Amino acid sequence: MSKRTFDSHFHRSNQAYLKNESGTRTEPIRIGFVLLEHFSMMAFTGAVDAIVTANLLSSCPLYTFQTLSTDGDAVRSDLGIDISVNAALLELDIRRFDLLFLCGGYRTPLQPDRQLLEKLREADRLGLTLGGLWNGSLMLAQAGLMNGYECTLHPENRASLEETCPKVRLSTHPYVIDRHRVSCAGASSALDMMLAVIRQHYGQEVVRGIEEILSCDKIGELPDRPMPTVASDPTLPESLKAVLQLMEANIEEPLGMEEIAGLVNLSRRQIERLFHRHIESTPSKYYLELRITRARRLLLQTNESIAAIAVACGFVSTTHFSHCYRDYFGVSPTQARQNRAKSR
Incomplete structure (x- = not known):
């Protein structure tokens, strides 16, 4: 059997367990x-x-990171x-x-050390x-490294930047990426800023x-809302959500497509069109990927x-x-468990 690939949604859920197929992994950033x-x-x-x-x-790791202070001593948060x-x-x-x-x-x-400013200029050269988190971009601006760039920072520090660094293009957005400069205005925007950086990379x-992974419990203004699944996506047609809910509720004993069609009062062809348009997959492939992911x-x-x-x-x-698992993940279930044990 040829190697299977996941469709979009289940590819995201299983990314960490798929073998790298590019063969050209670069060094981590x-x-x-x-x-x-x-x-x-x-x-x-x-x-x-x-x-x-x-x-x-x-x-393979996409990033490595280190925490730094100017002198190597611990820093109070x-x-x-x-x-x-x-x-x-x-x-x-x-x-x-x-x-x-x-x-x-x-x-x-907000008065940076002269040595810190020079180190930042060296990094620029x-x-x-x-980049700057919260008011970190003010330090970059004081080093002359934000001149001609758009940036943002916490509202408490905007007046200071406007007064002392007039060549900086101050933005009101929560985060900004302008060429080789990155900034965010506070705690809530730091994650979104870094996601935008990762998207570029x-x-x-x-x-x-x-x-x-990180937004599974995002509740917004409705704290009693259930955690989201594909079947709860409000952008999907109600008929398609009904099909997805049936699949999610019947994993141990999968329903046949004709049976599903009868339960939702659609033809098999109508269901296939819905999956093609909204899921970019076939019903049978989606159902298999739902079960193999579980x-x-x-x-x-x-x-x-x-x-x-x-x-x-x-x-x-x-x-x-075992055959299906190997087709998707490149290893047998037994090997997957062995690999997991070695990584702990």
Whole structure:
């Protein structure tokens, strides 16, 4: 049987477990986070969460990162927690990084050290992409590195930037990417900013995978809303959502397409057209990928036997399950469990 590939939605859910097929993996992009006194912990962790999750979706790391302070000492965050760092920025060869972010916060002092400014100018001369979280972009502006660039920062610091750095194009957007400059205005926008950076590096499919993991419990203004599934997508026709709900509710004993068609009062051809238009897949392929994805989760997150998992996910035999699993993931279920054990 030829190698199977996942359709869009299930590709995102399974990215971390798919073998890299490009054969041309580049070196990971190297990021340094310079923690300034009283930096925003939430902004920093939001940015880091995005790149750590990106790595989880790849068989090879997409990013490496280090935390830095000017002198190598621990830095106190806005929460009053001292955070240790990997190295002293002023003592490093800045060429070990591709991106450098200055992480500020509401109470971060706004008079940067002369040595820090010179280090930032050196990073610019070497072609690094430079960024600021919260008011970190003000430091870049004070070094003359935002002149002619658009940037954003926290509203509390906008007046200072406008007065002291008139050549900077100040934006009101939550985050801004302008060529080799990146900035966000606060904690809530740091994650979105980093997702936009990742999108530039690795494309929308990786970002969708990250969002699927990190936004599973996003509730907005309705805290009692159930966590989303494909079948709950409000943009889909009600008839298609009914089909998807039937599939999700019948994994152990999969329904035949004629049976599904009868339950939703559609013809098989009508269902196929709905899937082609809205899911970019066929009903049978979607149903199989729904079941193989559930099987992968049970395989790697429980101690259930492979035979029991095969039955629970609607496969006619352990052999059939093993063949399907290998077709999608490139390894047998047994090998997948062994690999998972080695990675812990």
